Amino acid sequence: MLRPNKPSRPSRFPKKQYFSKKKYCSFCKDRIRFIDYKKSSELGSYILETGKILPARVTGTCAYHQKQLSKAIKQARHMALIKFIESRRG
Numbered sequence: 834m835l836r837p838n839k840p841s842r843p844s845r846f847p848k849k850q851y852f853s854k855k856k857y858c859s860f861c862k863d864r865i866r867f868i869d870y871k872k873s874s875e876l877g878s879y880i881l882e883t884g885k886i887l888p889a890r891v892t893g894t895c896a897y898h899q900k901q902l903s904k905a906i907k908q909a910r911h912m913a914l915i916k917f918i919e920s921r922r923g
């Protein structure tokens with residue numbers, strides 16, 4: 834049975850590009866053992882505008898620090914140092 838020739842698909846979409854950050858753990862680099870939730874300004878660079886925590890594969894944070902980071906962010910949220918989610922507009 835002859836199949837009609839499928840039109841060739843256009844070239845694949847390029848892989849999702851996250852904003853380029855250096856791919857190494859900045860906490861390891863600075864030799865930080867425990868991430869302080871009170872330093873909300875530092876934590877701010879690891880959360881999105883929507884309040885989501887950036888995954889480790891984006892920031893390059895190691896597993897050890899990513900776990901601490903998420904904990905710290907959650908603590909900071911609880912202490913109202915950073916917001917939970919961006920309030921919807923309209």
Ligand SMILES: [Zn+2]
Nearest residue numbers: 858861895898
């Ligand atoms: Zn690390």
